[in-house]
Amino acid sequence: xxxxxxxxxxxxxxxxxxxxxxxxxxxxxxxxxxxxxxxxxxxxxxxxxxxxxxxxxxxxxxxxxxxxxxxxxxxxxxx
Numbered sequence: 001x002x003x004x005x006x007x008x009x010x011x012x013x014x015x016x017x018x019x020x021x022x023x024x025x026x027x028x029x030x031x032x033x034x035x036x037x038x039x040x041x042x043x044x045x046x047x048x049x050x051x052x053x054x055x056x057x058x059x060x061x062x063x064x065x066x067x068x069x070x071x072x073x074x075x076x077x078x079x
Contacts, residue, residue: 015048022052025074030058035075040065046072 006012025036038049049072050061058077065071 014045018045018048019052022049022074026053026056026059029074029076030056033076035073037064038072038074040069040071042068043070046070049074 021038025038029036041049046063050063053059053061053074060075060077062073062075063070064073
């Protein structure tokens with residue numbers, strides 16, 4: 001049996017923080033045309049960012065690294 005405990009709405013707050021991080025970083029990457037490597041995250045957190053930026057036309061996301069050191073890179077799309 002799996003029990004999930006969400007104290008004080010942590011999961012919703014974390015999702016919102018990650019979406020804000022994704023948006024701010026994507027705007028910076030689109031403006032500067034320089035890729036940004038984010039800190040290592042678990043699969044759930046990386047997926048939130050991938051999903052948030054999937055429809056953006058000027059940046060792409062990619063997970064890199066291995067096991068628990070996987071991180072996300074946000075890159076400008078090639079024109």
